[in-house]
Amino acid sequence: MGSIMLMIVGTSTSLFGQIFTGYLSQRIGRKKTIAVFAMTAIVLAIPTFFGLYNADSAYERIVYTIILIIVATTGFGPIPAFLSERFPTEVRNSASGFIYNGGLIFGSWAPLIAVTMLSKGGELVPILLGMNVIVGSIIILIGAKINPETRDADISQ
Structure with a gap:
């Protein structure tokens, strides 16, 4: 089981996990769902990367990949x-698209950062990769803190 299997596991976990958190946000709110997962990522990012980096078997890598994702x-x-x-109907699609895709552009740097770190080797790799996730999670927490809850918001305007 190589990197192809980890990609399949990671992508599938992300797909089903995002469906679950979308559902969860309908129950407990968008901000709370986003904040809970961001705080969990802050706590578990470095330990999970350490486990993944030091895993001895494919099954261990799969377990750590699932947790990380x-x-x-x-x-x-x-x-x-x-x-x-968050946006009025006149700009809803363009504003949401701009912000979402802007985030994807920055998020797409993560694999480049990871490959660069991995190619350098060393014991700091899990910490640096974890810090990458932690910084992103802090940004998400700030956004969750400064924005209002939008669940059940009237978006007809």
């Missing part, structure tokens, strides 16, 4: 709804 990406499930509920 759950805490690092599934919290994004409510973000499209959250963004759609």
Whole structure:
């Protein structure tokens, strides 16, 4: 089981996790769902990267990949709804698209950062990769803190 299997596991975990957190945000709110997953990512990012980096078997790598993806990406499930509920109808699509895709542009740097760090080797790799997730999670927490809850918001204007 190589990197192809980890990609399949990671992508599937992210898909089903984002569906779950989208559903969860309908129950407990967008901000709370996003914040809970961001805080969990802050706590678990470095230990999970250490486990993944030092895993001896493919099954260990799969378990750590699942944990990492759950805490690092599934919290994004409510973000499209959250963004759609933040803007008036005149600019809703363009504003949401600009912000969401702007985030994707910055997020797309993560694999480049990871490959660069991994190619350098060293014991700091899990810490540096974890810090990458932690910084992103802090940015998400700030956004959750300064924005209002949008669940059940009237978006007809």
